[in-house]
């Protein structure tokens with residue numbers, strides 16, 4: 001089937017030139033190959049060459065460097081050192097190449113289901129960093145990792161294999177991984193399979209492995225992709241025959257990479273080295289953390305390793321540090337509600353609760369609120385489990401039950417530190433509730449979360465905990481209930497299909513029916529959402545303002561339904577109503593809203 005496949009470029013996009021345009025159009029240059037003598041005069045036989053504009057590549061690469069470092073002495077391949085140092089992502093390099101050369105890019109999807117090309121060695125492909133993707137009797141589509149040797153490569157293929165080459169750019173890590181998987185070979189330079197070690201390798205051997213450039217690149221690529229895909233966790237899971245790297249994106253796990261199992265020890269060693277773990281310890285669980293700069297994103301990574309049957313299962317929690325992204329607007333709060341909420345958190349005292357089930361984005365909302373608070377003029381102290389983001393000017397305390405530092409215990413000390421605003425990560429018990437409410441009644445603004453279904457449920461939950469109703473009605477000023485819903489993918493508008501003219505969907509495959517000669521088109525799914533039609537999440541909200549009517553209700557211990565009716569009469573918009581208005585405006589779908597509102601515990 002491979003022989004009839006042909007990778008096509010998007011016909012409409014004039015910005016992408018066909019690579020053939022270059023071949024033969026230019027005279028051979030200093031960057032071209034040294035042609036064999038004798039046939040240089042024959043037009044058709046003329047060695048193909050492309051002019052690689054090193055300056056253009058350098059200029060593009062420069063734009064991806066945040067620190068503005070000058071690349072005066074830039075040499076071809078220098079960008080790969082920058083990548084190994086983590087200052088550039090492979091995606092940056094790929095984009096730089098594509099923009100500087102006009103060569104089309106094949107994304108991962110275009111590299112699925114390819115076969116090995118017979119009659120060519122692993123060493124050749126690995127040396128020239130190229131991978132045959134599809135071919136017929138006269139031509140071949142080659143994915144290359146760099147544009148530096150196109151002339152030589154084209155010459156080899158034309159003269160030794162009798163094929164005209166069409167070049168595409170692809171990520172180096174992906175080419176190296178596929179070469180490993182597809183071709184019989186001896187271990188060689190740049191080959192991650194060659195980095196396998198036995199179970200009791202020395203610490204030194206493991207450390208050497210962790211510093212091998214292909215491993216460094218593979219791990220960097222993994223982080224870059226996790227950041228790009230907004231993954232919250234990376235799971236590295238070795239089993240008997242394979243290694244799966246899965247990302248949790250918008251709450252769901254998906255397999256993103258499957259490097260050869262032989263590379264497992266090297267990857268594990270690299271991750272341990274990054275996370276400051278004991279590289280030689282493979283029998284006991286370990287925890288660690290580190291800060292990483294991935295492209296332009298600063299991330300905080302928590303690592304956890306647990307020994308399993310076939311190596312350690314490694315889970316990496318990714319926390320983005322650019323707190324400036326946390327705004328109530330970004331999480332989907334409408335302007336009217338935002339205004340009311342902003343007024344509330346300016347109050348000198350009182351308690352504001354954010355409620356919802358696990359994973360409903362309560363903590364994110366609290367961080368958005370923290371961003372609104374004035375840490376210059378006010379003392380803000382938090383007690384959290386865990387401290388997910390560090391905020392300048394705010395004293396943040398991490399709960400540590402093992403040494404007796406609980407929410408309640410910590411809170412007792414916090415109130416003696418003369419704070420204006422206190423954030424309690426979660427109220428789980430009466431003791432914490434009592435101290436928090438007492439603080440709210442004695443001149444502090446207290447922000448916290450509760451695990452309840454709806455806004456009025458927070459009141460019954462506090463009553464159930466045994467908090468006095470008059471304390472609740474005097475301390476509580478507002479309750480925000482929320483859920484997270486998936487947003488319709490902005491690229492494909494929810495169809496899951498690639499949008500025309502979107503540069504990175506340049507991987508449609510034309511499949512020719514060998515009987516009828518008819519061309520049918522297999523369209524790859526939208527890259528932005530992997531075909532799901534959804535990308536990213538946004539909150540839906542229900543806000544209960546505790547007014548006189550509600551206070552009276554609390555004093556009379558009326559049931560939830562009555563409290564709800566009162567709140568609605570006084571203008572409370574329910575979660576479902578907020579969701580429906582977001583569905584009506586195209587942010588999400590009605591089915592997604594129904595799912596989120598029914599999925600209560």
Ligand SMILES: [Zn+2]
Pocket residue numbers: 489490491492493494495496497526527528529530531532533534
């Ligand atoms: Zn999409």
